[in-house]
Amino acid sequence: MPQFWKPGTEKPRLLDDEEGGLLFFSSSHSSSSGFGYSSIERLRQRLPVFKYRTAILYLVETHATTIVVGETGSGKTTQIPQYLKEAGWANGGRVIACTQPRRLAVQAVASRVAEEMGVKLGEEVGYTIRFEDITKNGVTMIKFLTDGVLLREMMDDPLLTKYSKKRRETEGGVRGPRMDPAILSVEGRGFNVHIHYVEEPVSNYVQAAVSTVLSIHNQEPMGDILVFLTGQDDIDAAVQMLNEEVQSRGRNSSEGISFRVAIPVAGPCFGIRKGSDSGFSTRDKSRVKKGLALIPSWF
Numbered sequence: 001m002p003q004f005w006k007p008g009t010e011k012p013r014l015l016d017d018e019e020g021g022l023l024f025f026s027s028s029h030s031s032s033s034g035f036g037y038s039s040i041e042r043l044r045q046r047l048p049v050f051k052y053r054t055a056i057l058y059l060v061e062t063h064a065t066t067i068v069v070g071e072t073g074s075g076k077t078t079q080i081p082q083y084l085k086e087a088g089w090a091n092g093g094r095v096i097a098c099t100q101p102r103r104l105a106v107q108a109v110a111s112r113v114a115e116e117m118g119v120k121l122g123e124e125v126g127y128t129i130r131f132e133d134i135t136k137n138g139v140t141m142i143k144f145l146t147d148g149v150l151l152r153e154m155m156d157d158p159l160l161t162k163y164s165k166k167r168r169e170t171e172g173g174v175r176g177p178r179m180d181p182a183i184l185s186v187e188g189r190g191f192n193v194h195i196h197y198v199e200e201p202v203s204n205y206v207q208a209a210v211s212t213v214l215s216i217h218n219q220e221p222m223g224d225i226l227v228f229l230t231g232q233d234d235i236d237a238a239v240q241m242l243n244e245e246v247q248s249r250g251r252n253s254s255e256g257i258s259f260r261v262a263i264p265v266a267g268p269c270f271g272i273r274k275g276s277d278s279g280f281s282t283r284d285k286s287r288v289k290k291g292l293a294l295i296p297s298w299f
């Protein structure tokens with residue numbers, strides 16, 4: 001269950017994303033997801049990529065390039081760096097690098113992996129984004145960074161010598177890995193996804209997204225709805241429309257919708273929870289108006 005910052009509890013660290021979003025990270029070292037270590041281990045093992053752990057390690061060992069294809073949420077980003085670390089790829093002061101397109105994704109995933117490993121962010125697991133280097137020389141084994149930072153590092157060090165590369169030892173001497181890329185397809189999804197299309201093009205997709213949210217809210221049982229929009233303006237407009245709807249429902253019925261605005265990680269989105277259990281109901285107009293980001297820690 002995601003955890004939120006509630007009045008009276010320790011204030012989480014607030015990160016400002018360059019795309020204009022905001023993200024809360026739990027500042028405590030304990031599991032911000034509220035799961036204990038063994039639950040995290042169980043969650044890790046339930047991810048689709050876990051079944052492929054040995055195959056991935058074998059392919060990485062034997063090929064210069066391994067391409068892993070899998071559904072979103074299957075565990076590629078959070079798990080594969082950990083598998084590599086567990087297999088010794090970060091021994092001897094080497095570093096496992098994992099790039100993400102955006103700063104916020106880098107911070108979120110580094111924070112999550114540090115939590116899964118039970119370590120403090122910035123030590124065994126760190127990240128580097130422009131103007132911020134949360135890594136420790138000789139200590140950091142898994143480093144998340146933006147594509148841009150990696151490119152910059154390549155300008156100074158084209159062979160990326162500090163990152164982990166292995167050569168296969170054979171009786172006849174040292175032999176390099178195979179140069180043809182290995183491609184591995186991870187089957188399975190973390191969540192069931194059903195895709196529905198509108199029958200006709202819509203002239204205002206923000207309005208259409210809001211109408212869809214309301215119709216899901218009216219027809220489906222209790223749960224969360226995530227909406228992906230293209231930018232902050234669209235998110236603000238959608239929040240405003242929903243806020244107006246909530247206010248008018250508030251006048252006419254006791255039914256509530258609470259929602260939190262989230263964060264561009266891979267792409268801008270916001271989340272809505274049916275019911276009013278989060279303590280951050282949209283009836284708290286001041287929060288909504290300020291566009292305050294109320295973020296589950298797993299975003």
Ligand SMILES: Nc1ncnc2c1ncn2[C@@H]1O[C@H](COP(=O)(O)OP(=O)(O)OP(=O)(O)O)[C@@H](O)[C@H]1O
Pocket residue numbers: 033047070071072073074075076077078079108109111112190297298299
């Ligand atoms: N910050 C987080 N807090 C809680 N759970 C998380 C967090 N980040 C990821 N997860 C969980 O870990 C799972 C794997 O996420 P991961 O990012 O590794 O998937 P992925 O295959 O890399 O997805 P994508 O292709 O979208 O990058 C997710 O399904 C989610 O359940």
